[in-house]
Amino acid sequence: MSKRGPDTEEYPRRVFNTVKRPKINHDDNRPWLRLSHHSYTVGWICAVEPEHVAATVFLDEEHEGLDSLSSKDNNTYTLGRIGGHNVVIAVMPNDYGTTSASLAARDMLHSFSNIRTCVMVGIGGGAPSPKHDIRLGDVVPPLFLQTAVKALRTKYAISGHRLQEAISDVLEKHPRIAKDYKQPNPNTDRLYKAHVIHPNGEESCAAICGDDLSNLVERPERKENPVIHYGLIASANQVMKDATVRDTLAENKDVLCFEMEAAGLMNHFPCLVVRGICDYADTHKNKEW
């Protein structure tokens, strides 16, 4: 059997590291490690470039890019190590949606055939309810890959998740991205009552919907942010922007969050979906979160 290699005509050489982003190992003058494709066992799929940047700065070390195994692979990759794992981070080539996600997963598996676990980290629309006090910036994973998630849940219940410290550490190390990647002002987290509809147009909620308490769901001040919620994430190929449907699904199905890629990914292999809440799956708009 002939060996598939990057230098054959069928699989032309292509360098992955085309994205401008913070470099990790430069401070201590260590040369970047160069591993083989087979050394990577964890895949991490990001929907958009800002998520790719955020993922990259959380690497313990970044590895040198590798030539592609497949000329048909459209992903852009960053390689590195987190904890004890060699991780491939890919940003989807096209746009949001289940089809893009499944194509990205397929290409990644072609190029990195030893990947056994995949995480899909991105944004989602929260479904706050009397049962689940979900706020912007909170994190939602499903109770999937049960053992791993349950172990994490137990650990966080005992000693806290330290997410805020981890984020502060990374932003201190990469001050150039701090402005765009730090947590927005909590005052801009407004949950409007379901009947309050944002009028068509791009105007912000601050200008249009306002801070009138009769329009807002009253919520107590939080002691710790963000909170991690464990439960059902609903996946569709279009954006959920309807507070009434959101509330119905939250009540009847106990949905915590809506997103747009996981269903496509799940068709390929089991994948842990983690979502940061950026809106409330209603008509309102905010660009900060």
Ligand SMILES: [Zn+2]
């Ligand atoms: Zn609004």
